[in-house]
Amino acid sequence: MAREIPDFHGPHVAPPLPGHLELTWYEPAPRAPRIRVVSHTRECRGTTYELCSAAGQGFVRRTDREKQTVHETAWTLTAVARHTFEQILRGEAR
Template identity: 80%
Template sequence: MTERGQIPDFHGPHVDSPQPGHIKLTWYEPTRRAQRIRVVSHTCECRRTTYELCAAAGQGFVRRTDRDNDTVRETAWTLTAIARHTFDQILQGEAR
């Protein structure tokens, strides 16, 4: 339990280095397809590039934020299970 007024440290998972022959994902400009987007999971904020598994309007996608280039990109919107699999591939270094 945290003391009143304190926010606990939270670190999401770290992304593994890209593996040789990893899948090259296509990243798109963000779209305003839904009013609300829920972040289901995210990587650790200590890295310059973070990834978020997002869900909205019955679909899922992965959002990538690159602080070095000040850019936000996302994968194509798809079935939630496919987006979750893509997010797992990113975490394991199998996709970028």
């Protein structure tokens, strides 16, 4: 019996919509010894996003490979971070 292999590449990010929410991005700070990546976008673009969880909180990490920068949103409730990640995927926030 063939076993289905899940898609590990992650979703594409939709282009930003007109009037999208401008997120505040911060320099990463070492707040927790371990960070778990819960979900991530495809790596076929220059900028990738990761929904992260650590120390009971969540945040979104943005990596720009062209500029070689990493930034993250404020750490918040996991549900709020997940909502922000979903807004980014839909093009509603950047």
